[in-house]
Amino acid sequence: MKRPINICSGQFGDMPLEDLCREMNALGYNGFEIATQAHVDVNRIVSDEKYREEFKATLAKYDMQIGALSAHLAGQCVGDNWDPRLDNFAPNELSGQPCGIVRKSANGAYFDRAFRIRREFRDFAIRRSSALAA
Numbered sequence: 135m136k137r138p139i140n141i142c143s144g145q146f147g148d149m150p151l152e153d154l155c156r157e158m159n160a161l162g163y164n165g166f167e168i169a170t171q172a173h174v175d176v177n178r179i180v181s182d183e184k185y186r187e188e189f190k191a192t193l194a195k196y197d198m199q200i201g202a203l204s205a206h207l208a209g210q211c212v213g214d215n216w217d218p219r220l221d222n223f224a225p226n227e228l229s230g231q232p233c234g235i236v237r238k239s240a241n242g243a244y245f246d247r248a249f250r251i252r253r254e255f256r257d258f259a260i261r262r263s264s265a266l267a268a
Contacts (some may be wrong), residue, residue, distance in 0.1 A: 138164035141199040147172035151189070155196035166198030171207045 143166045146154050151173045158166070168177050178185045193199065210220060216232030228234045 138199060138201060140165040140167055140199075142167040142169065142204055143173045144169035144171070144204050145204065152192050152195075155192055155198050159196040159198060163198070165193075165201045167202040168200050169204045169206075171205075233239045 139162065141158055141163050143154060147169060149157070154166075154173065165172070170172055175185070179189060180186075218230070220232070223231040240256060
């Protein structure tokens, strides 16, 4: 079996999925690391059978596959220190509410903990680098 050659779709977020599939197939790609912020509505794909079937049909039409999911922007909302620029990646109803973003993600259980651990690690790294610089 040949190894598929996939491309991350995130950098083409301004292209509709159909156009992207057509262009990437013509260039010889076999599939995507699909950008959840651009080319698939995650909530809809799991809840709306018609949307899911249309999505799958578009991929099949161009013989494309999904090799991985890309959720980098959502991850930034959860893992980064809040900054107003992150509101561009968060749902509109959570704009300016970093704790709301964390709690909304996967019902918050995992991400609340991950956010706390990340913050503790960041604080440790800052203390450590300050000690080394002194």
